[in-house]
Amino acid sequence: LCGNISYIRHEVKQPGPDTAMPSQPASRPAHPVALVGAGPGGADLLTLRALRLIEAADVVIHDRLVAPDILALARPGTHLVAAGKEGFGPSNPQEAINALITGHARTGARVVRLKGGDPVLFGRLDEEIAALEAADIAYEIVPGVTAASAAAAAIGQSLTSRGRNSGLRLLTGHDMQGFADHDWRALSRPGEVAALYMAKRAARYVQGRLMMHGASPDTPVTLVENAARPDERILATTLADWPAALTDAALSGPALTFLGLAPRAARAEIPNVIQELA
């Protein structure tokens, strides 16, 4: 069934079925580290490849956002390590995570590094890949369903639409310097659609930038909290009302913010939509 699936394995050196590799040092780990997307919510949005890797893993190093029902798919005895940034104290938590991954991989264990959503988006993947390369450890990347996809599904909208927006921006509200800077002029144009990650605290800042660049105060802004989870909630508001609506809603879970996209009208009647009637 899966014989014709092709994907890049970033191998340091991998012996094929008919290749004897006597020169391979014994200390080199036999298994590539799998950098796996867990998707936005429950186990039913995992890929089959992610499932197989989790089931076969000796060690799963997971983000705080990964749901318990996904971790429950690991075999009994699998070493589950929570690598949420908080757990590591203030001094360079990413280095501690990198050391955890390379340390386990060096023992020859099957290591799965499990990240929320898709690991290729806002997941510090490059830092972990650089650490693996520096340690001469092979890896593979397994994509996942990103929060923007799950949030679009929740509001019943397409992320692109003929005649509305021919492209989509995926942006972060925060970067290492604080609130992230973006092309505000382009984002302010009518019809632009952007998916903002990690933007709950950036609402007032982004609102100010967009208004300054001429965006309409009526531009729809939609937040989806806990997308694809049982406690999913939708907050439909406008650019003008966004910060106040956010304060009122007191969202506590992870939230994806859409600029330029409102829930499909029929969705506005479902109970988890908090409608802002300005």
Ligand code: SAH
């Ligand atoms: N790699 C992840 C994103 C990591 S950044 C992905 O592809 O989805 C973390 C941010 O993702 C959160 O601050 C939030 O903006 C968003 N996010 C992650 N899971 C989410 C969910 N279930 N619902 C809404 N937003 C989510």
